[in-house]
Amino acid sequence: MAPVKEIVLDRLNGKITYPKTFIDKEHRTIDFDSLHVYRTLTTSGDFAITGEKIYIKDRKYNYTWTLETNECLEYWSLYVWYMEKNRPLPPDTAFDEYREKDFERRKTEGFPKPLYPSNIPTPEATKEQQAVRRKIGGW
Incomplete structure (x- = not known):
């Protein structure tokens, strides 16, 4: 009911x-x-x-x-x-098929700074992606 x-x-x-x-x-x-x-x-x-x-x-x-x-x-x-669109997707297999597309979207936007402060590290899926984010976005 x-x-x-x-x-x-x-x-x-x-x-x-x-x-x-x-x-x-x-x-x-x-x-x-x-x-x-x-x-x-x-x-x-x-x-x-x-x-x-x-x-x-x-x-x-x-x-x-x-x-x-x-x-x-x-x-x-x-x-x-999840709602923090400037950070990588949360670490769960449910999001794996969307990670690359999300990374490319954020890369196109220039990796803007996060909307919400956090002390939890949010690295990219790969070390290469993390290096690109640091180079372009500076964080």
Whole structure:
């Protein structure tokens, strides 16, 4: 009875589409940059920490949805890494067939600096590509 709910991440346009609610008749699409994200810990009746949730708030429509899994921080990190169109695609086999085309797109754009700051190194798929990025983009 419950419909499938999917979050659609549009890397090139910086948009995210999230599932419709009971009130809305359609999915909502907003800028990824406009989201506000909150991390909370869940507790039991005796205040023992039992897990964590990520709340994602869309201020434009005053709507909040929850990313609730045992690995919510890992999921959110993947979303942010994927949405960072100036960095290489995240390290997963699901993206392997798109890596070369994505590299060429970023090369054509001159390897612009990343949109979101990060302390996590994001090297290219190969050492040769990494050298090209350093030479052209300087980072």
